[in-house]
Amino acid sequence: MGAVHRFLHDDNKVSVVVPAGGCVAGTPLKIGSLFGIPETTQDAAELASLLTRGYVKLPKGAVAIAAGVALYWDAENAQVDARPLGQFVGVCSTAALSGDAKVKCLLVPGMHGTSKRVAVGVLDASAGLAVGAHTFGPEIPDNAVIDRAWYDVLTTFQSATDAATIALGIETDDDECFVAATAISAGGNIYDAGLQATLMDAGQIATAFKTAGARQLVATVAVEALTAGKLVVVAEYTVTE
Numbered sequence: 001m002g003a004v005h006r007f008l009h010d011d012n013k014v015s016v017v018v019p020a021g022g023c024v025a026g027t028p029l030k031i032g033s034l035f036g037i038p039e040t041t042q043d044a045a046e047l048a049s050l051l052t053r054g055y056v057k058l059p060k061g062a063v064a065i066a067a068g069v070a071l072y073w074d075a076e077n078a079q080v081d082a083r084p085l086g087q088f089v090g091v092c093s094t095a096a097l098s099g100d101a102k103v104k105c106l107l108v109p110g111m112h113g114t115s116k117r118v119a120v121g122v123l124d125a126s127a128g129l130a131v132g133a134h135t136f137g138p139e140i141p142d143n144a145v146i147d148r149a150w151y152d153v154l155t156t157f158q159s160a161t162d163a164a165t166i167a168l169g170i171e172t173d174d175d176e177c178f179v180a181a182t183a184i185s186a187g188g189n190i191y192d193a194g195l196q197a198t199l200m201d202a203g204q205i206a207t208a209f210k211t212a213g214a215r216q217l218v219a220t221v222a223v224e225a226l227t228a229g230k231l232v233v234v235a236e237y238t239v240t241e
Helices: none
Strands: 013-017 029-031 034-038 047-051 054-059 070-074 079-081 087-094 102-107 117-124 132-140 144-159 165-170 174-183 194-197 215-222 226-239
Touching: 013 034, 034 102, 054 079, 054 087, 117 132, 117 215, 132 226, 144 165, 144 174, 174 215, 215 226
Parallel strands: none
Antiparallel strands: 013 047, 029 034, 034 047, 054 102, 070 079, 070 087, 087 102, 117 226, 132 215, 144 194, 144 226, 165 174, 165 215
16 A cells, blocks of 8 residues: 555645745745745744735735736736736735725635746836836746747837837847847837737747746847837746756
């Protein structure tokens, strides 16, 4: 007879070693693919009990969210979002208005592995964006094979003389794997409002790209600063290791 796998504990809560920076009771904590709510305030390297299942209230942005909508953790803004801006964390249990600071959520541990995932990042130059590299969007894990990407320009990009160039890609590894540096005034109008293709639009292995570490999307602005513009990049990927 094979060995009996013994019950360890109720999986609504798990005991974790707190990472650098510590944790605060009631403030969401993400450790790798593990997401939950600490019950106590602890310093780094101490043990904390993390609620990973159940009903909680989580911070949200100024948008309405309907009951039953999947919620994702937007680590950049420390709030949940109905768009897949990060890891799936649960489901909205009670509709929330745009003016509500928090939303009621049923925490549901996400499934991770080789299934297809999507990273959605927002590049906003509405208040201006200086020359240089700007990371944005959720963290894409190490060994993620990105095989398709596209973007939606919500507001046409502008600069003082419209000579600014923008490149889109993945930080550190290849900052032009989506779009090579192109002037916003160039023919083709790839930085004018509307849906736009990237070098990975066809989803073919010949143009696929594999991350060499945890990365973010990056936009590289050159020649002159942007004065207006906003786009959303959508990148599909699978973690293979």
